[in-house]
Amino acid sequence: MMNQKKKTQLPLIAIILFFFIFVASTVFFNEHRFQQFHHNQDFDKITFSLNSSPPGKFNSVALDRFSSCNSTVKYNGRKAEWDVHLLQSDKQREHDDMCDVFSGRWVFDNTSYPLYNESDCPYMSDQLACHKHGRPDLEYQYWRWQPHGCNLKRWNATQMWEKLRGKRLMFVGDSLNRGQWISMLCLLESVIPAEKKSITPNAPLTIFRAEEYNATIEFQWAPLLVESNSDDPVNHRLDERIMRPDSVLRHASEWKHVDILIFNSYLWWRQGPVKLSWSNQKNGVCEEADGLEAMELAMDAWANWIRSNINPMKKKVFFVTMSPTHLWSREWEAGTEGNCYNEKLPIEDERYWGSGSDLATMRMVDNVVNKLRSRISVINITQLSEYRKDGHPSIYRKFWESRTAEQLANPMSYSDCIHWCLPGVPDVWNEILFHFL
Numbered sequence: 001m002m003n004q005k006k007k008t009q010l011p012l013i014a015i016i017l018f019f020f021i022f023v024a025s026t027v028f029f030n031e032h033r034f035q036q037f038h039h040n041q042d043f044d045k046i047t048f049s050l051n052s053s054p055p056g057k058f059n060s061v062a063l064d065r066f067s068s069c070n071s072t073v074k075y076n077g078r079k080a081e082w083d084v085h086l087l088q089s090d091k092q093r094e095h096d097d098m099c100d101v102f103s104g105r106w107v108f109d110n111t112s113y114p115l116y117n118e119s120d121c122p123y124m125s126d127q128l129a130c131h132k133h134g135r136p137d138l139e140y141q142y143w144r145w146q147p148h149g150c151n152l153k154r155w156n157a158t159q160m161w162e163k164l165r166g167k168r169l170m171f172v173g174d175s176l177n178r179g180q181w182i183s184m185l186c187l188l189e190s191v192i193p194a195e196k197k198s199i200t201p202n203a204p205l206t207i208f209r210a211e212e213y214n215a216t217i218e219f220q221w222a223p224l225l226v227e228s229n230s231d232d233p234v235n236h237r238l239d240e241r242i243m244r245p246d247s248v249l250r251h252a253s254e255w256k257h258v259d260i261l262i263f264n265s266y267l268w269w270r271q272g273p274v275k276l277s278w279s280n281q282k283n284g285v286c287e288e289a290d291g292l293e294a295m296e297l298a299m300d301a302w303a304n305w306i307r308s309n310i311n312p313m314k315k316k317v318f319f320v321t322m323s324p325t326h327l328w329s330r331e332w333e334a335g336t337e338g339n340c341y342n343e344k345l346p347i348e349d350e351r352y353w354g355s356g357s358d359l360a361t362m363r364m365v366d367n368v369v370n371k372l373r374s375r376i377s378v379i380n381i382t383q384l385s386e387y388r389k390d391g392h393p394s395i396y397r398k399f400w401e402s403r404t405a406e407q408l409a410n411p412m413s414y415s416d417c418i419h420w421c422l423p424g425v426p427d428v429w430n431e432i433l434f435h436f437l
């Protein structure tokens, strides 16, 4: 009996996961109170101008949400032909700070946390505002990350702005990275008077400006890093993901001009096979690779771009590792059948690691970033976020479709155990970023 139950639950949860990543990213812009957004017509104009994005350097047809493959063959293992000398191992960057800030524990601290008030932040997303959407317990806002053997630099918004003076800071990635970007805006906006800040939404790139610091904090939607048919942040498809493994140009044309870049990519590779459409492939023939192979190709393309374009004396680049999910409570409490719903406390077992954080992917990422050690830093959020089964919105967020009676009777069935409530866990990711800047 138990077995049967589990079998029917797994695909359901996969569908839910799918649903969240999709819907979450689809509707983000509608929910916002961006001042420049007067009506939906503006929104449509922005959305549709995207379709005329310029073709890649090989003059192949750019991928968009209407792209499809004429036929699909199995991936034959080929890699893009990057300059070989660029992919040799890099010398490790010297670290004067020997403390491992990623190893530690969560400490309850309701005097210094939260670092901002959910309802005061004008950029808060309805997907992440858990208290507003009825979450009754607030303890998830009160945890401080305490590394073993040292302290994180104390968060100070004014000091952060001084570091950003005259600079562009850009987050590039998926909805998890967007959550970190919103957290950063909420952490920083309160010290800027209303008339000195503005936000310009532009579907692929959203820009927050702080006039007196001549600084911007931007978010670029690029869930697969390379060019893909999912590059429209509003209308994209997850059912058939097609990517161009040898082209980051669509996104990288912006990266060039940015001073501090923060990348992530993970969950979009965990939804089954991905189609590859190489620049020089004729007649719409695609190859199909599994998610890990495809992610490695994308990471190689990204790494190659970093190698060729980043002077570490002038620019800072960070890669944020996989954000954990809490879809199966049996992983932290044997014999239970739930997920993150109703979880109110972090996990205390320091060895805890959930099955959602794929070890093979982590090893692949380790390999790629090790080749870039002198040029990038890793913000290794995985282990510290693993502990935070209490940090997800579960049912306390805006849902875009109404719940069925069946769902309402079983809140677990529609809980979001992927994204993170704000204030909350992503604030700490940003404190770590502040620590390293």
Ligand SMILES: *[C@@H]1O[C@H](CO)[C@@H](O)[C@H](O)[C@H]1NC(C)=O
Pocket: 110, 111
């Ligand atoms: C902090 O938590 C303690 C213990 O739960 C409680 O007694 C205290 O009132 C709380 N303080 C604030 C400022 O919320």
Ligand SMILES: *[C@@H]1O[C@H](CO)[C@@H](O)[C@H](O)[C@H]1NC(C)=O
Pocket: 117, 118, 119, 120
């Ligand atoms: C957040 O701000 C609102 C309005 O300014 C206030 O009513 C509320 O008590 C604040 N919440 C916290 C936790 O400080």
Ligand SMILES: *[C@@H]1O[C@H](CO)[C@@H](O)[C@H](O)[C@H]1NC(C)=O
Pocket: 156, 157, 158, 159
């Ligand atoms: C933040 O840093 C500024 C400038 O270094 C300092 O004047 C201020 O007191 C600090 N604020 C806090 C809350 O520590």
Ligand SMILES: *[C@@H]1O[C@H](CO)[C@@H](O)[C@H](O)[C@H]1NC(C)=O
Pocket: 166, 167, 168, 214
């Ligand atoms: C503002 O910052 C940009 C770089 O982001 C720089 O090119 C420009 O010169 C700066 N302007 C002023 C007035 O400092």
Ligand SMILES: *[C@@H]1O[C@H](CO)[C@@H](O)[C@H](O)[C@H]1NC(C)=O
Pocket: 070, 282, 283, 284, 285
């Ligand atoms: C798919 O095949 C059709 C018919 O052979 C062709 O006209 C079309 O250009 C192909 N699509 C791509 C993307 O090459």
Ligand SMILES: *[C@@H]1O[C@H](CO)[C@@H](O)[C@H](O)[C@H]1NC(C)=O
Pocket: 321, 362, 365, 366, 369, 378, 380, 382, 383
């Ligand atoms: C991140 O930390 C985990 C352990 O928590 C480690 O296994 C992994 O290699 C680290 N990854 C990177 C890219 O530093």
